[in-house]
Amino acid sequence: MKAIHLDLVIGAIMLMFSAVFYSLSVQMPSDPAVFPKLILATLMAFSAYILVNGISKTWTAKKQGVAQERVFKQVRGPIVTFVALCVYVILIDVLGFFVSSTLAAVFFMRYFGVSSYLQMLLVLIIMNSFIYMLFVWQLRISLPTGLLL
Amino acid sequence: MTIDTALLLSVFAQLASPDVLLMLCVGVLGGIFLGALPGLSATMGIALLIPVTFGMQPVAALVLLSAIYAAAVYGGSITAILIHTPGTPASAATAMDGYQMTLRGQGLKALGTSTLCSVIGGMVSVVALLLLAPPLAQISLRFSAPEYFLIAVFGLTIIGSLSSGAMAKGLSAGLLGLLISLVGVDVMTAYPRFTFGVAELENGISLIPAMIGLFSISQVMIQAEKLHNAKLHSSDVPKLEGSLFPSRAEWRKLRGTISRSSIIGVLVGCLPGAGGDVASWVAYNEAKRNAKNPDDFGKGEIEGLAAAETSNNAVTGGAMIPLLTLGIPGSAATAVMLGGLYIHGLQPGHELFTVNAHIVYAIIVGLLLANMLMGIVGLALAKQVVKVASVPFAILAPIIVVLSVVGSYTINNSMFDVYVMTAFGLLGYLMRKTGFSTAAIVLAMILGAMAELGFRQSLVMSKGNLLGYYFDRPFSLLIMGLILLALLSPLLLRWKRKRALRVLQSS
Numbered sequence: 001m002k003a004i005h006l007d008l009v010i011g012a013i014m015l016m017f018s019a020v021f022y023s024l025s026v027q028m029p030s031d032p033a034v035f036p037k038l039i040l041a042t043l044m045a046f047s048a049y050i051l052v053n054g055i056s057k058t059w060t061a062k063k064q065g066v067a068q069e070r071v072f073k074q075v076r077g078p079i080v081t082f083v084a085l086c087v088y089v090i091l092i093d094v095l096g097f098f099v100s101s102t103l104a105a106v107f108f109m110r111y112f113g114v115s116s117y118l119q120m121l122l123v124l125i126i127m128n129s130f131i132y133m134l135f136v137w138q139l140r141i142s143l144p145t146g147l148l149l
Numbered sequence: 150m151t152i153d154t155a156l157l158l159s160v161f162a163q164l165a166s167p168d169v170l171l172m173l174c175v176g177v178l179g180g181i182f183l184g185a186l187p188g189l190s191a192t193m194g195i196a197l198l199i200p201v202t203f204g205m206q207p208v209a210a211l212v213l214l215s216a217i218y219a220a221a222v223y224g225g226s227i228t229a230i231l232i233h234t235p236g237t238p239a240s241a242a243t244a245m246d247g248y249q250m251t252l253r254g255q256g257l258k259a260l261g262t263s264t265l266c267s268v269i270g271g272m273v274s275v276v277a278l279l280l281l282a283p284p285l286a287q288i289s290l291r292f293s294a295p296e297y298f299l300i301a302v303f304g305l306t307i308i309g310s311l312s313s314g315a316m317a318k319g320l321s322a323g324l325l326g327l328l329i330s331l332v333g334v335d336v337m338t339a340y341p342r343f344t345f346g347v348a349e350l351e352n353g354i355s356l357i358p359a360m361i362g363l364f365s366i367s368q369v370m371i372q373a374e375k376l377h378n379a380k381l382h383s384s385d386v387p388k389l390e391g392s393l394f395p396s397r398a399e400w401r402k403l404r405g406t407i408s409r410s411s412i413i414g415v416l417v418g419c420l421p422g423a424g425g426d427v428a429s430w431v432a433y434n435e436a437k438r439n440a441k442n443p444d445d446f447g448k449g450e451i452e453g454l455a456a457a458e459t460s461n462n463a464v465t466g467g468a469m470i471p472l473l474t475l476g477i478p479g480s481a482a483t484a485v486m487l488g489g490l491y492i493h494g495l496q497p498g499h500e501l502f503t504v505n506a507h508i509v510y511a512i513i514v515g516l517l518l519a520n521m522l523m524g525i526v527g528l529a530l531a532k533q534v535v536k537v538a539s540v541p542f543a544i545l546a547p548i549i550v551v552l553s554v555v556g557s558y559t560i561n562n563s564m565f566d567v568y569v570m571t572a573f574g575l576l577g578y579l580m581r582k583t584g585f586s587t588a589a590i591v592l593a594m595i596l597g598a599m600a601e602l603g604f605r606q607s608l609v610m611s612k613g614n615l616l617g618y619y620f621d622r623p624f625s626l627l628i629m630g631l632i633l634l635a636l637l638s639p640l641l642l643r644w645k646r647k648r649a650l651r652v653l654q655s656s
Binding site: 036081101109113114139141 | 204320370371373578
């Protein structure tokens, strides 16, 4: 991976993606398929360009002995954030919006480095009150209550 | 130009209503803080607040969004001047001389100058918007299916090619957005496209959850990369003393710079895709080129600060010109605002300036008031703003995440929209890390339906000779010329910006 430029990988993925979707649009009736085919054909051309560009960058870097830049060197934080978001979203259906939001907010504050319990409590009170007053009270939106209620 | 008294009265009556005035104040205050907080942007703020505006009248909602936009650009300069941390990319040039002035004990004067120049730049741009938008909107009356298709292509070409370093990636992001806009039942034949049997996808992918994911969640993920670094302490704020306003002699020196930078800002703002950062660097370089002592630039020269600040705020009104007249946003923030216009049932173009004139003029005059209020609030609260800007991202992250979830859910009372927001959050992060434009994908999702309808209708209208049909229409030819220009102009702008930076580095 280290020797391959990221554009090469992206170009290849995009090319495969657009080819798969092009094959799906071929199966559609001709009228609704016209525009998707036009877009996907153009996207394939751009993907091929990015792929070729990636190959040329990889080649040049190899020739000059330059190590490829590591774009994903700090991915731990973002991965944890995304996984926590997914768990939070799943929990909404089970625990309801306010309980799961409180749990998620506590997790994010702890993970991002808030150590003061007073600060955490204040954020939770202000955030939940604001959401309740605006969305439930003012806009009359029924937020998910989960399986518990 | 005749003035319609009834319209004028209606505009002022709407603006004088308590909810609009409240939203004006909230927008200005919120925007200044949002801009001052490094890592947060006007685009993200607008995306998060669109669901909050659902229950509001269109004028109150759009005054709030446009006030946030204008004030956030200004807010970014406060931290740039006082703690050398530009809150937004548009304030990077401000930090050059602004922070040097602070180090020399002229921080208060730098803040005063920046505030006044931002107000002047913003107000000039709103006047330009008031004068230029109505006649430009008239042009849209001459458009038919081919022109609407080409206008969509034009918008995507410019935002795609300017918002990213690599043109192919920017344009690919636009194409991906167009593809996403096709998901759902085809309006002309009722055939479900790319729905994979999922019933919720038949109505298409909702724009607002996608925008929230692309701009807000991706930003939290990006900030998560630099955990524990985002904390600023109020002790970093230097002591501020001395005069708040420039002397009379300094004002005389600044007059030319402010006028020139206002024009640069409005013109760059009109160019879709070129934002405040491009304008401020171009204006900064022009000010330096015309200065008596160009060597003082970068060492605390008040003219440099004035040029950057006037031009980046002049972009705000300029960027609204193509947005309100043709539906082509001039920047990422205005791309999100276009979503806000649609949500409130407003369609850019001639109708906006005739049928909905009382709304659009109220929004424009509201933007003018927002600029004035921004000056007053800025002068009064700048020092406190820096203290608020020291709120760690650890506190903001959970609030952004929870607001993103509740905002996405609110659109259709559907958890499916929350899943969409989550997926687009990941997509936005991956796109930003690999150099693809998230603004282009949003714009394409907005313009997708118009582009497809225009293309398919022109296929029918051309009776088999599509190229001949397009080349026979003067407006089509004009827009095709603009598309060509849009493909070439990034090269010119990038060259100008690089030259400006090279000149600065060499000195």
